[in-house]
Amino acid sequence: MELDTTANMLGLRSDTMRSARWVFAGALLGTVFAYWIGLHGPYVLDDINNLTPIAEWLHGDNTWQHVVLSNGAGMFGRSLSMATLMLSAWVAGFTPFAFKLVILFRHLLCGFAGWQMLRLAIVRDPHLRRHADIAAALLAALWLLHPLNLSTVLYAVQRMAQMSALFTLAALWAYFLLRTALQQGHTRRAACGLFVLFPMFLLAGLLSKENAAVAPALCLVFELAYFRQPRDEHQPAVAKRILAIFYGGFLLVPTILAAAVFALRPNRFLGGYAVRDFTLPERLLSEGRAVMDYVGALLLPRGRAMGVFNDDFAVSTGLMSPPSTAIAVFALVAISALAIALRKRAPSVFAGWFFFLVAHSIESSVLPLELYFEHRNYLPAFGLLLAVAGMAEFLTRRIEPGAMPRWKLGVLAAGGYALALGVATHARAFVWADEGRFLHQEAVHHPGSVRANTALAYYEIRQGNVILARAAIDGLLQSPNPRVRELAYLHRVLSDCVVSGDATANDLHQAIALARPKVTLDEMYVFADLASINDQRACNGASPATLADTIVAMLAVAHSQPDGILPKWKLRNTAAQLYAAAGDWNLAMAQAELAWQPSADAPVGAFLVRTYVQNGMREKAERTFDEVARRVNRNDFKDRNGLIELRQFLDRAAADQTD
Incomplete structure (x- = not known):
């Protein structure tokens, strides 16, 4: 009833609402069918590391305060996300199915919130408003069924990204309703909502994941696209004051404060580059390629080539290295210029494109995060789909209607595309349902990924397929990237220690020869695993003293990093423990003293x-x-x-x- 009232208030056609509801209901059922087979799949990537504290809490080995408030994830701790993960484990058990079932349900909620947001956006586009209900339902269906979202839904800890998106969508939905109320003169209701309801959604989003900080900027995108029209220039002074306070308090002041902190303490934001194989300028160049790659994957999904092991994404070291960098930068500038030029004639193109860019602005800009992840498109995808709908309408505006109206052709095209996306998502969920299928596909399509190939190697070792495991690791030795070859040698030592207890010392010498001026988390993890194996069994060619000497030699090359960064003091500590295991407590003490940094x-x-x-x-x-x-x-x-x-x-x- 409330939705119908809102629809009537905004001029939506109630006769199409029923059809839109059927479309959306069908999309919900199709989404459940497409994903269901994948709910029984394994944990992925860092799922176990992030969920282990919850398992400890379930067994009484940790406190809920530590799990929720001391997880160390992000600037705001992501405590709300951790609390819901704890609740899932407590109610349904500590299993992948329990976590993924809840994420699938929340995916459906995100689709609903996105549908409502899109309805309220499209009705303000004079060229799309007549069919806003059905258009929004179809766009939400495309989003729900898109295979790019699978790596958010079936990746347990990405509940953080999902919850952030859900609360952001709720905040934008509320903004449209409240902004419309303000425009219609209901200033008290609008003010209460903008300064009570909106910040509640914003805070919940921030406590889920920091990406929700873009919500006020996304409101500004919609404000510029749909509300800054000639009819709004003479709005009452009180409405202008409310908007000024809203954008000043939620966008301008936080931006100034963040800029001040960035200027005074840049290391707080940029310190992570010390453990990356790329610099800030290289990341910015690389992200241009990444964003345009996301656009391609959203418009034309690449099926099997999609995945979560993207550590092989090439770094852009210059505009022409690789040449696609310049092409991507030009494309981003050109599309943005076109969207600005079409702001009045096709406002949904402007709104959707800049929604897409702004929603990417935290994870695809200056922060020293990894270069590429599919789940970063979970919220931005709504914007790109909106922009595509606006552009499709704009390009066909002058076409004379034939036997079938343009909007019906659009519905058929979108419906067919949604069906194709659902089939692709189901096929991808089938792969994710089995660890072996999943890892084999990832390794085949990401031959340069250390994570994909080593994960496959250790899976094959557990299955007793030692030859296949060795082939996966040896394939990395063909990489032109010295870091990849260095890690391949270390993983070959680890796999030999696991399989036979007999490694080749020359592999450690090769790793030292390939050591880089920086050590990363990858070296930290593999040496931790080597130390753990040595605790369990002796490994010829990789004794505790030999491994410790290798760590010290590699750290001697890593002269471009401060000693206080995480991988360095962790490696020092591992070396100290290895020397202690070898009985040399003097060398153990020397490394332990170096490891005892203020950040340790x-x-x-x-x-x-x-x-x-x-x-x-x-x-x-x-x-x-x-x-x-x-x-x-x-x-x-x-x-x-x-x-x-x-x-x-x-x-x-x-x-x-x-x-």
Whole structure:
């Protein structure tokens, strides 16, 4: 009833609403059918790392405060997302199906919120408003069924991106309703909504993932596209003041504050480049290619070539390296100029295109994130679909109607495309339902991806297919990228240690020869796995001392990074533990001291305390213990118990020394 009232208030045709509802209901059912087979698929990428604290909480090994408030994800902690993940695990169990079923349901909610937002946008386009209901329903159907969204729906921890999108869509839906009320003179209702309801949605989005910060800027895009028309120039002064306060409080002031923090403490935003294989200018150039690649994937999905292992995405080192960089930059500028030129004649083109760009502005600009991920299109895709609808109408505007009206042809075309997208999504979900199928397809279509090929290799090892595993890793040695070859040698050592306990020391020498001026998270993880394997069994050719020496040699090459970055102090700590396992406590202490950086966590200091005790430095051990106690996370059971155990270890050592 409320939707019908809103429709009538805005001039929507109620006779088409029923058809639109049937279209959307069909899209919901098609989406469930397309995705259902994939709900039983495995965890993906960093799912386990992010969900492990929840498993610990379920078993009573951690506190809910630590899981929700101390997860360290993003600037605002993403506490709301973590809380809903905890709720899913508590109600339905800690299984991939439980997490993915909830995400599928929320995907349907996002589709509904997007449908309502698009309805209210399209009705303000004078060229599309007559069929706004059905057009919005079809666009929402295309979004729901699009295979590019699958890597958000079937990737458990991407609930964070999904929830951020949901609350952003709700905020935009509310903005349209409240802005319309303001335009119609209902200033009190509009003001209450803009300064109470909108910030509630915004805050919920920010606590889900930082991407929701774009919501006020997206409102401005819609304001410029649909509301800044000649009929709005004489709006009451009170309405102008409300809008000025809204945009000043939610867009201008936060932008100024963020710019000030960026200027005063740039490392807070850009420090992550210390562990990346690209610089800020290279990322900006690369993101031009990435965004245009997203456009292509949204308009014409590439089927099997789509995936989540995108660490092989090439870095743009200049406008002509690769040449597609210049083409992408030119295309972005040209499309943006066209959208601006068409703002009055085809406002949905302007609104949709700049919605797409603004929604990408956090993850596809200056922040030192990885270059390419499909799930970054979850919210922006709504904008691109809106722009395509506006452009299709604009290009066919002068075509004389034939036996069938233009809008009916558009409905048939969109319906057929939605059906094709649903089939593609179902086929992709079928692949994701089985870990072997999933990893084989990813490795075939991403031959330069270290993650895809090593994940496949370790999967094949678990299946007993050692030859296939070796082939996956050896294929990486053909890469022209030195970093890829370096990691391939390290993973070959790891796989040999796992399979036979007999590695080739020359592989470690080759890795040292290929060491780069920067170490990354990839080296950190593979050496951590090598150290873990050595705890379980001896590995010829990769003894603890040999591995520690390899780490030290590679860190000596990494002279362009400060010692306080995460991969460096983590690697130092791993080297210290390996030297300790080899019985050399002097070298262990030297590496542990280098690892004990201001940014290091409490377990690093705890191990340094043990090295001091082993080397008879009681006073230093006590001083370091006090530092560890100050860094312990009191909400983390492991940290608290570790501190108690460390105190007991020190007391026993003191008692033994007295005896």
